[in-house]
Amino acid sequence: MNRLLQCLLAVFFCSPAIAAEPLPSWNDSPSRKAIVDFVERVANQDSPDHVAASQRIATFDNDGTLWSEQPVYFQLSFAIDRVKSMASENPQWISTEPFKSAIAGDIQGVMASGKEGLVQIFAASHANMTADEFSDSVRHWLETAKHPQTGKRYHEMVYQPMLELLEYLRENDFKTFIVSGGGVDFMRVFAEQTYGIPPEQVVGSSVAAKFEMVEGVPTIVKLAQNPFVDDKEGKPVAIYQHIGRRPLLAGGNSDGDLQMLQYTTIPRDQADTTPRLGLIVHHTDAEREWAYDRESHIGKLNEAWSQANQRGWVVVDMKRDWKQIHPVRK
Amino acid sequence: MNRLLQCLLAVFFCSPAIAAEPLPSWNDSPSRKAIVDFVERVANQDSPDHVAASQRIATFDNDGTLWSEQPVYFQLSFAIDRVKSMASENPQWISTEPFKSAIAGDIQGVMASGKEGLVQIFAASHANMTADEFSDSVRHWLETAKHPQTGKRYHEMVYQPMLELLEYLRENDFKTFIVSGGGVDFMRVFAEQTYGIPPEQVVGSSVAAKFEMVEGVPTIVKLAQNPFVDDKEGKPVAIYQHIGRRPLLAGGNSDGDLQMLQYTTIPRDQADTTPRLGLIVHHTDAEREWAYDRESHIGKLNEAWSQANQRGWVVVDMKRDWKQIHPVRK
Numbered sequence: 001m002n003r004l005l006q007c008l009l010a011v012f013f014c015s016p017a018i019a020a021e022p023l024p025s026w027n028d029s030p031s032r033k034a035i036v037d038f039v040e041r042v043a044n045q046d047s048p049d050h051v052a053a054s055q056r057i058a059t060f061d062n063d064g065t066l067w068s069e070q071p072v073y074f075q076l077s078f079a080i081d082r083v084k085s086m087a088s089e090n091p092q093w094i095s096t097e098p099f100k101s102a103i104a105g106d107i108q109g110v111m112a113s114g115k116e117g118l119v120q121i122f123a124a125s126h127a128n129m130t131a132d133e134f135s136d137s138v139r140h141w142l143e144t145a146k147h148p149q150t151g152k153r154y155h156e157m158v159y160q161p162m163l164e165l166l167e168y169l170r171e172n173d174f175k176t177f178i179v180s181g182g183g184v185d186f187m188r189v190f191a192e193q194t195y196g197i198p199p200e201q202v203v204g205s206s207v208a209a210k211f212e213m214v215e216g217v218p219t220i221v222k223l224a225q226n227p228f229v230d231d232k233e234g235k236p237v238a239i240y241q242h243i244g245r246r247p248l249l250a251g252g253n254s255d256g257d258l259q260m261l262q263y264t265t266i267p268r269d270q271a272d273t274t275p276r277l278g279l280i281v282h283h284t285d286a287e288r289e290w291a292y293d294r295e296s297h298i299g300k301l302n303e304a305w306s307q308a309n310q311r312g313w314v315v316v317d318m319k320r321d322w323k324q325i326h327p328v329r330k
Numbered sequence: 331m332n333r334l335l336q337c338l339l340a341v342f343f344c345s346p347a348i349a350a351e352p353l354p355s356w357n358d359s360p361s362r363k364a365i366v367d368f369v370e371r372v373a374n375q376d377s378p379d380h381v382a383a384s385q386r387i388a389t390f391d392n393d394g395t396l397w398s399e400q401p402v403y404f405q406l407s408f409a410i411d412r413v414k415s416m417a418s419e420n421p422q423w424i425s426t427e428p429f430k431s432a433i434a435g436d437i438q439g440v441m442a443s444g445k446e447g448l449v450q451i452f453a454a455s456h457a458n459m460t461a462d463e464f465s466d467s468v469r470h471w472l473e474t475a476k477h478p479q480t481g482k483r484y485h486e487m488v489y490q491p492m493l494e495l496l497e498y499l500r501e502n503d504f505k506t507f508i509v510s511g512g513g514v515d516f517m518r519v520f521a522e523q524t525y526g527i528p529p530e531q532v533v534g535s536s537v538a539a540k541f542e543m544v545e546g547v548p549t550i551v552k553l554a555q556n557p558f559v560d561d562k563e564g565k566p567v568a569i570y571q572h573i574g575r576r577p578l579l580a581g582g583n584s585d586g587d588l589q590m591l592q593y594t595t596i597p598r599d600q601a602d603t604t605p606r607l608g609l610i611v612h613h614t615d616a617e618r619e620w621a622y623d624r625e626s627h628i629g630k631l632n633e634a635w636s637q638a639n640q641r642g643w644v645v646v647d648m649k650r651d652w653k654q655i656h657p658v659r660k
Contacts (some may be wrong), residue, residue, distance in 0.1 A: 005394060054528060132569060132598075175530070187575045198384060199574030200505070200531070209570055209587055211563040218593040220570045233541040240539055240550045242572060244518045244529030259541055263548040268462075 022168040025161040029321045034314045035165065038277045042248065043172040049275050053173040057247045059203075059239060059260065060166070062180035062187060062297040064253035065281050066195060066320035067158040068147075068326075070290040072107055072298060074154050075182050076118075076143050080110065082125035089185035090124075099124075126183065127207055127224035130214075134222055138189040152326070155194050160283070160327045165251075166195055174249070177201045181256055185222070203242045225329045231256045236263035251279040254299040261304060265311055280304060282305055285319035352498040355491040359651045364644045367496065368607045372578065373502040379605050387577045389533075389569060389590065390496070392510035392517060394583035394629040395611050396525060397488040398656075400620040402437055402628060404449040405512050406448075408471050410440065412455035420454075429454070442582050456513065457554035462542075464552055468519040482656070485524050490657045492611070495581075496525055504579070507531045509569055511561035511586055515552070533572045535560045542548075561586045566593035581609040588634040595641055608643035610634060615649035620630055 026032040042051040063069040083093070083102040093099030093250065100118035101109025110117060126134065142155050150157065176197050176224050178187060184204030191197045208226040212219055230238045236259050239247065250257070250264035262280040283292050293301040308315050318325065356362040372381040385411025393399040412425070413432040423429030428447035440447060456464065472485050482485065506527050508517060514534030520528045537558040542549055544647050560568045566589050569577065580587070580594035591608040612631065613622050625632040638645050648655065 010566070051344070054522070057530070058443070171343075184571070184574070200387070200507075202574060206571055209567050211593065216594050216596070217598055218566065218589070220566060235550065236541040236550060237539050241514070241536055242530070244514070244532060259548070262543070266546070266548050268547055309551040316477065 022074050023164050023170070025164055027323055029083065029317070029323050031314050031316045031321045032106075035277070035279070036277065038249070039169065039174075041275055043174075051113060051248060051274060055173070055245065055248060055274075056169075057177065057243060058166075058169050058174045058249040058251070059177045059179040059243070059247040059252070059264070061254070061257050061260070062164070062178050062182050062204075063251035065159075065251055065257075066166075066178070067164050069152075069287060070292070071149070073156050073182070074157070076107075076121075077145070077154070078138065078186065079121045079125040080105070080107070081136060081141060081145055083121060086124065088144065116157075123224040127167050128224060129221045131185065131209070131220040131222060134185055136158075138186055142190055152329075155190050157180045157326055158194060159281075159322075160324050162216040162251075163195065163327065166197070169249070169284045170196065172303050175201065177203060177243060177247075179203045179230065179235050179250075179260060179287050181205055181229060181234075184230075203230060203238050235260035239254050239263065247276070248274070249277040249279065251281065251285065252304070253281040254301045255303050258304040258307070261311070262307075263311060265313065278308075278309055278311060280313055280315045282315050282317055284317050285322075285325065287319075288325045289318060291319075336611075352501070353494050353572060355494055355653045356619065357651050357653055359647075361644050361646045361651045365498075365607070365609070368579070369499065369502050369504075369564060371605055373504075373520070381578060381604060385575065385578060385604075386499075386502070386504040386582070386637065387507065387573060387575050388496075388499050388504045388579040389507045389509040389577040390492070390580070391582035391584070391590070392508050392512050392534075392585050394561065394613065395489075395581055395587075396492050396496075397484075398509070398619060400622070401479070403512070405516050406437075406440075407484070408468065408516065409451045409455040410435070410437070411475055412467060413451055416454065433552070444603055453554040456515075457552050459552060461515065461539070461550040461552060465519050468516055472495070472520055475581045484658075485520050486659060487656055488524060489611075489652075490654050491652045492581075493525065493657065496527070499579070500526065505531065507533060507573060507577075509510035509533045509557060509560065509565050509590060510582075511535055511564075514560075533568050556586070563589050569593065577606070578604070579607040579609065581611065582634070583611040583613065584629040584631045586629075586636050588637070591634060591638075591641070591643060598629050608638075608641060610638055610643055610645045612645050612647055614647050615652075615655065617649075619648060621649075 019092060023032055038064040041047050041049045042056065044050060060066055063073050064167055072139060083099060087093055087103045093103060098110045098113035098121055102121055142153065145154060146152065147154060149159055153318045169176055178191060180187060182204050184202055184206050185206055188199040188202050191202050192199065205230050208223045210221050210223060212221060247264045250260050252260060265276045283290055292299065293305060352366065353362055371377050371379045372386065374380060388403060393403050410432045413429055417423055417433045428440045428443035428451055432451055447581050453487060467647055472483065476482065476485060477484060477487055480615055508521060508527055510517060512534050514536050516534055517534055518529040518532050521532050522529065538553045540551050540553060542551060577594045580590050582590060595606045595608040613620055615621060622629065623635060
């Protein structure tokens with residue numbers, strides 16, 4: 001845009017109004033206070049702890065942190081739904097586990113076939129197809145599938161207070177990233193529209209891919225090889241490889257985020273005095289969502305919770321701290 | 331910053347002056363014209379080919395595109411210099427190739443030990459150390475090493491016209507990335523300060539890494555395993571994995587960039603009419619830099635040059651198109 005026009009617009013649209021109160025869906029709790037204090041401390045020009053905008057990296061887990069993950073990770077629901085829809089092209093599946101259980105919608109049966117079974121379910125629904133075929137299948141699923149308990153579309157099962165947190169951080173010149181055990185190609189289909197997080201700021205699990213010219217058209221093909229799982233110790237490694245900067249703020253909800261929280265917040269040495277924030281979303285609300293932590297198979301929160309006090313991590317109590325859980329459908 | 335203050339500053343500092351002419355070190359050539367026409371076409375709000383800012387991804391090769399690469403890739407010079415500096419701690423190297431040649435500064439001798447020799451040189455200088463140890467060693471080398479022919483620091487051997495191109499693109503809300511065969515951790519040490527490209531926008535070759543707590547401090551350790559080489563077909567794959575968006579503009583200088591240029595510019599189908607630009611930096615200036623293309627071992631430009639016309643790629647003739655090559659030392 002022409003610089004003169006930009007300036008005129010800046011003059012016309014600037015108003016003396018103060019910015020709206022941030023985090024409107026957060027109750028006035030210690031969690032909210034800790035977040036706002038931290039952001040003001042690092043973003044305020046006059047603060048002795050001011051941090052340059054280029055260093056304001058915020059990384060968030062996805063499952064259980066930005067959207068729900070019960071009764072199972074939504075991406076597993078996607079994989080199983082895809083297997084069901086592909087069953088007619090694969091008649092041999094009807095008599096072979098884990099496909100037999102998947103087609104019957106029997107999640108317990110699928111889980112009973114262990115890691116090897118899950119690998120097969122994921123290979124069938126995530127690999128040996130082009131990048132576009134895969135993302136189209138995810139897009140279609142998001143538009144049509146419904147959560148079995150709430151009846152909502154899966155992308156409606158996000159956390160309104162976390163959407164506000166992402167927005168608040170970006171208003172203060174943070175760059176918001178996802179660092180998740182979920183599939184990077186799965187999340188990239190909706191992360192920009194749903195979270196305001198563009199594809200280049202999504203970090204996740206992946207499989208290998210290859211480039212080929214198919215009838216003169218450059219094509220990326222996803223392969224069932226070299227899986228990288230962006231979980232636990234894998235998260236700081238993925239942050240190092242994909243971002244190349246240590247986060248200033250990290251948010252998660254389970255022990256899969258322990259190392260990311262440690263990597264973000266534990267000082268390197270005595271000279272490392274930059275303020276950093278670790279945040280854990282604790283599922284305490286059996287009425288409005290699900291309550292789970294130490295005993296859960298999905299999103300188990302045990303060690304990270306035990307270390308939270310000592311490490312100074314903010315533990316968000318969903319029941320106490322959030323006025324609402326999911327966005328209201330418009 | 332307080333919104334009111336921001337607005338007042340916008341009013342005070344806005345002047346009716348027109349923005350300075352872009353690309354001042356570029357001669358008025360077909361290359362410059364093609365670049366400016368393209369950027370105006372996609373960035374101008376009134377253009378029928380306007381592209382949303384979120385899609386304006388520009389990816390650039392590094393060696394031979396943003397900085398020089400003769401007589402050998404600068405990262406190889408780094409690796410050899412590191413081996414020399416580590417020689418006293420490794421007395422067995424003095425009688426073993428390729429280390430013997432490296433210590434003697436004999437690049438031909440190093441190359442003679444082939445791929446296996448290079449792997450050993452790189453393992454010794456790039457792996458089995460912490461991330462911080464590695465980046466410190468790169469930083470120190472950039473501050474002290476001099477190019478054997480020009481006597482300049484290596485980060486002074488960048489291309490002033492390309493710095494201006496990166497700046498011009500960013501002024502038009504492009505996000506500038508590096509997609510290079512060079513090491514991502516090597517390039518991240520200087521890319522932000524030298525090119526204005528932050529670490530999270532550097533994509534390159536890598537090795538595996540692991541996370542561990544060392545005396546209670548979270549530490550990333552680089553390992554001599556699982557190398558990923560971000561070259562040729564690897565570049566579109568890396569773009570898919572790390573960026574997740576197809577570039578709008580891609581620039582390179584050699585056949586290592588062929589697939590990235592194809593991936594960026596060849597339409598997917600008839601409906602794919604978004605304008606995209608491919609750019610090749612052709613080394614034609616034996617006086618001010620080096621002249622090489624089809625016959626070169628370093629930065630060979632053959633097939634990509636042959637396809638350039640048919641594909642509509644802009645071929646920048648360094649001798650004809652650039653008023654100066656490297657920045658003038660201040």
